[in-house]
Amino acid sequence: MIAPPKPDLVTVNVDGKDIAVPKGTNMIEAARLASVEVPHYCYHPKLTVAGNCRMCLVEMGLPAVDPATKTPIMDPATGKQKINWMPRPTIACATNASPGLHIRTNTPAVVDCRNSVTEFLLINHPLDCPICDQAGECKLQEHSTAYGRGYSRFVEQKNVKPKRTQLGPRVTLDDERCILCSRCVRFSKEVAKDDVLGFIDRGSYSTLTCYPGRKLENNYSLNTVDICPVGALTSTDFRFKMRVWFLKQTPSIDTESSVGANTEVWSREGSIYRITPRQNDAVNDTWMADSGRILYKQVKAADRLVEYSIEGTAALPAVALAKAGGLLRAGSVAIVGSGRSSVEEQFLTRKLAEYLKAPVTLVSRVGPGDKILVSADRNPNVRGALVTGLVSSLPAQQLTELAAAIDAGQVKSVLSIGEDLTAAGLTAAQLAKVPVVYLGTQRNATSESAQVVIPTLTVFEKAGTFVNQQFRLQKFAKAVPGPAGVADDLATLAQLITAAGGPTLASDLGALWAIIAAEVKPLATVTYANLTASGLLLDGTPWAALPFVEGETLHFKPASPVAASA
Amino acid sequence: MPYVIERKPLTLLERLYIPQIIAGMRVTLKHFVSPNVTMEYPEQRPAIPAGYRGVPTLVMDPNGREKCVSCQLCEFVCPPKAIRITPGEIPADQPDRAHVEKGPKAFDIDMLRCIYCGLCQEVCPEEAIFLQNQYSMTGFTRAEMVNDKARLYELGGTLPDEHFKWDKKKAAAEHGNAH
Ligand code: SF4
Ligand code: SF4
Ligand code: SF4
Numbered sequence A: 001m002i003a004p005p006k007p008d009l010v011t012v013n014v015d016g017k018d019i020a021v022p023k024g025t026n027m028i029e030a031a032r033l034a035s036v037e038v039p040h041y042c043y044h045p046k047l048t049v050a051g052n053c054r055m056c057l058v059e060m061g062l063p064a065v066d067p068a069t070k071t072p073i074m075d076p077a078t079g080k081q082k083i084n085w086m087p088r089p090t091i092a093c094a095t096n097a098s099p100g101l102h103i104r105t106n107t108p109a110v111v112d113c114r115n116s117v118t119e120f121l122l123i124n125h126p127l128d129c130p131i132c133d134q135a136g137e138c139k140l141q142e143h144s145t146a147y148g149r150g151y152s153r154f155v156e157q158k159n160v161k162p163k164r165t166q167l168g169p170r171v172t173l174d175d176e177r178c179i180l181c182s183r184c185v186r187f188s189k190e191v192a193k194d195d196v197l198g199f200i201d202r203g204s205y206s207t208l209t210c211y212p213g214r215k216l217e218n219n220y221s222l223n224t225v226d227i228c229p230v231g232a233l234t235s236t237d238f239r240f241k242m243r244v245w246f247l248k249q250t251p252s253i254d255t256e257s258s259v260g261a262n263t264e265v266w267s268r269e270g271s272i273y274r275i276t277p278r279q280n281d282a283v284n285d286t287w288m289a290d291s292g293r294i295l296y297k298q299v300k301a302a303d304r305l306v307e308y309s310i311e312g313t314a315a316l317p318a319v320a321l322a323k324a325g326g327l328l329r330a331g332s333v334a335i336v337g338s339g340r341s342s343v344e345e346q347f348l349t350r351k352l353a354e355y356l357k358a359p360v361t362l363v364s365r366v367g368p369g370d371k372i373l374v375s376a377d378r379n380p381n382v383r384g385a386l387v388t389g390l391v392s393s394l395p396a397q398q399l400t401e402l403a404a405a406i407d408a409g410q411v412k413s414v415l416s417i418g419e420d421l422t423a424a425g426l427t428a429a430q431l432a433k434v435p436v437v438y439l440g441t442q443r444n445a446t447s448e449s450a451q452v453v454i455p456t457l458t459v460f461e462k463a464g465t466f467v468n469q470q471f472r473l474q475k476f477a478k479a480v481p482g483p484a485g486v487a488d489d490l491a492t493l494a495q496l497i498t499a500a501g502g503p504t505l506a507s508d509l510g511a512l513w514a515i516i517a518a519e520v521k522p523l524a525t526v527t528y529a530n531l532t533a534s535g536l537l538l539d540g541t542p543w544a545a546l547p548f549v550e551g552e553t554l555h556f557k558p559a560s561p562v563a564a565s566a
Numbered sequence B: 001m002p003y004v005i006e007r008k009p010l011t012l013l014e015r016l017y018i019p020q021i022i023a024g025m026r027v028t029l030k031h032f033v034s035p036n037v038t039m040e041y042p043e044q045r046p047a048i049p050a051g052y053r054g055v056p057t058l059v060m061d062p063n064g065r066e067k068c069v070s071c072q073l074c075e076f077v078c079p080p081k082a083i084r085i086t087p088g089e090i091p092a093d094q095p096d097r098a099h100v101e102k103g104p105k106a107f108d109i110d111m112l113r114c115i116y117c118g119l120c121q122e123v124c125p126e127e128a129i130f131l132q133n134q135y136s137m138t139g140f141t142r143a144e145m146v147n148d149k150a151r152l153y154e155l156g157g158t159l160p161d162e163h164f165k166w167d168k169k170k171a172a173a174e175h176g177n178a179h
């Protein structure tokens, strides 16, 4: 006997093993907790239950009670309460755990159900795994291996349906492969709040389509591709680019806004092929926005900076750094930091600013928030700058103070870390007055006019951490190597501090985090290595009074009503 | 303990050596008249038996169409990683091929890496890659030893097909099953 469960837990029995599961858990999840897999297609943990694929059929039994006296009926053979097994199988996805529930997933009847469902699903399936992008991560492929008969008894003509329908700008549909699970339909309605998908016709003629005159073009359309258990919905961008089994997965963070959606970067031999969401129930569930999935294109973009240069001519890294150091040593430096830098880079920027006694400003980027996974603050790490003490107030969108200081002749040089000063409101005339040291990944107006340009790495080419809108410290790893000759950003910043005459600081994550933990109070207990995949929630109360621009998102509610109005 | 072998003294005939020379000449002379077992390579080439595992090649179907759909299974299975494929989409303006949807944009086999194991032929779901009777690959540079797509089709030529899978698919699509 196992100990009586806590009040919010119920004990169920999966294949003869007792296990306590939270109340309201359905049988698929209860079996998962007991390390038993119940194959399923239409059930998705983050969507409502539809119960239409019938793959999850299991046998279910309940403890027997005398109808008249309500006393348990005991089985004399075992001395335990008798179990009344239902004569027919039940779908596990739509049945919630109740006390004493018994589930059998390995009986011949259950295996028979799975075999038959698989055979029916494959009747009209085109079996084009060799050209299907889902091959390798396809549930139908996996379950057919386990429950398929290996040959077809179907002699009639297979159904023919459209093979390459453009459902929207980013999603291509192969109707023949669709198993009508309705996951995509439910996602569009429930999560994306854009109810455009639906089925027309009946029986084996059922076809997934968009509502007439509409397109699947919301910013979350590619999530339907992720959750489609088969290869019916495919990403037009990733279509036919690479088979998934060649791709290496690296955990990363979406940098398009302060939501910090957890992502998986899929790369092969230094090239990124796609970005998909990584489950984090406290941040993004299993979703992410389409706009964040194309960010990898900046890695090989035509405007990528790959060369150290002084006044437009290529220079050796050491020479460029020495030149930058000379400019910084001259004093009266203004630093424009970035809400797109990682926590570690912001810490090193703070160290540089402290040493040079230079004022630091950040540039704010604001766009409309969509209340799901794109927030109004389009910088991923403004809170990181607050936590590390790089800045103490929220940044403005325009660098008016810096502009005034340049006009007044108080600034001798400007160090910009990835920020386009022209876009942030400085005029060409103002930029001409002061030498600019620009660290960045992409060419822009500022890099064109800068005195010294030092190339840096994109988020995919380095490791570090960001602090998202919930003050959750989340780490990202390096997916692909940076361009040849470009140093890691932490090394670049540490060298810049040395070149400016400052102290020599650690530039590897492990050693740097020891310094950060010692100097930054809110991060005192953190090391990069012990940060878990789901992140660490920091205490945001010291900054609670600041007027953050974000409105509500999926797992975030603004604390103050001021922010909610934005 | 030393072991002494008693040697027989040679007989007169043996001491003359003549019978031995005659026996040797007999073997030599026999080979003068017996048929050749070597050949004048490279002017003469051996007949290659069926099932020989020569250079891997890409083949076309009897209608001269590419069979490979760039599924990259051969690239995956190849033990020494000799195969390198860039998949591509077949444009919709090829009436007899558009429904195949996928084909290789580039297909390279590095013959300095290939170990002639035949796993690529075994794994191919489209029967598009075969190790045929080409056994001699030479070149002056490393680049010459990489067979690109054009060269692979040139080496492979056309093989008979039993399935005509894509023709059947096309016929089914044209027949339709609409209500
Ligand atoms: S397209 Fe995919 S997710 Fe949508 S109903 Fe068909 S199989 Fe399910
Ligand atoms: S024969 Fe073997 S080694 Fe050569 S290409 Fe095929 S799989 Fe690779
Ligand atoms: S040759 Fe065969 S196995 Fe290789 S990519 Fe082409 S179809 Fe696939």
Ligand code: FES
Residues within 6 Å of the ligand: A039, A040, A041, A042, A043, A050, A051, A052, A053, A054, A055, A056, A057, A091, A092, A093, A094
């Ligand atoms: S998962 Fe239960 S019916 Fe589809």
